[in-house]
Amino acid sequence: MPTIEQEYIETRPKSRALYERAVRNMPSGVAHDGRVFSPFPFYVERADSARKWDVDGHIYLDCWSGHGALILGHNHPAIVAAITEQAKRGLHYSACHELEVRWAELIRSCVPGAEKVRFTMTGTETTALAVRVARVATGRSKVVKFEGHFHGVHDGLVAAVKDPFEIPMSAGVPKATLASTLVARHNDLALVTELLSDPEVAAVILEPAGGRSMTVPTNPAFLRALRELTRERGVVLIFDEVVTGLRMAPGGAQEYFGVTADLTCLAKAVAGGLPGAALVGRTDLMDTIAFAGDPKRDRTHRVADQGTYSAAPIVAAAGVAALEILKTGEVQRELNRKGDRLRAGMNQVLKTRGILGVVYGASSIFRIHLGADAHALGLEDWTFDAARLDRGMGPLGAKLHLAMLLNGVDYNRGSANGWLNAAMTDADIDQMVDAFDRSLDRLRRENTLP
């Protein structure tokens, strides 16, 4: 029998040929760091519903779900109809239009604390804008972020994203810029309290349900304490709900945990799978972007914001279509149930096979860790080491992902996590559990399991 890697290589000749062309034209042959892949990535030809097809004819249950953006699955009929109709009426008007107004109304009706909405295009742009708004509103310059939390790739927030946390996730950022970012540890209120004693702190930003899409989970009690602390200190609390917004509930993690931020960053699900995002929050903060009609204030104390594609009609059409479906919470309730079913099923497989490991997460998000169980990792009592969780399974993670691909399932290889989508049935969840079982069997036969 060939090894997992041999079988992957032998059965994907067209992908291999495309990769050979790609590396001649693109750094590492990819368009996104998260798609770097050894021995070579598979190339997708089309997708529909819960699945995607590669150029060599393999079908994958898609638990990467458009990096989490496709909460309704691929090609949802309402989204396709909205985009198709809008494409006939114009992609971009260089003007205001009704769809953006409707989109903002829908967001406000779903998201707690969303008194005003500013549309952007990506999550990265949105967290950068949030920080700037907080700085102008408070007149202070520093921002507190958490180890293991990702907020996009702009300069200020690349600190402490990945282990080792002392090294920013990207080179090329001046030390002077990083000096205005203070790093806190998950669930450590004493440290945040100490950091907030610096009178220059404008904001605290975090992924409310946990860093890197719940890889490093957040204790809800800590979230509530953080809300109190920031309110007391007059520091702006920013929730990065790029992943969790509209997904955990119509009101995202804020509704799920019952904690409301001052500013919230939305992307992914909010635009129905198209490149669209939004910063939402308290009127007094959001109005730092508004023109007041006083030329001096508007020129010197206003947050400037503009993006060619912000709320482009084609994007707004998809966003409105998605939110009309997501606003009732029905989709999220079903997805959350399926998330529980998936995690329980995969954990049962580990137990039955006697393999040390855990599948954790919440709502419709899962993360796989092999080599230690929830107790040993400190997940049960929130005593975990964020760096250890961030390192995950090391090379075993890539091997498991290859085995899962051979068994017809894809997810985010880098962090061994994934997002369910509404096109997935209970039978699909069971297929995923079965694929996990068969993949572990294959790894065991290759003597790869710890």
Ligand SMILES: Cc1ncc(COP(=O)(O)O)c(C=O)c1O
């Ligand atoms: C929590 C979080 N914030 C921000 C971003 C950046 O969003 P974008 O890729 O749209 O720039 C991401 C991307 O995955 C994310 O997961």
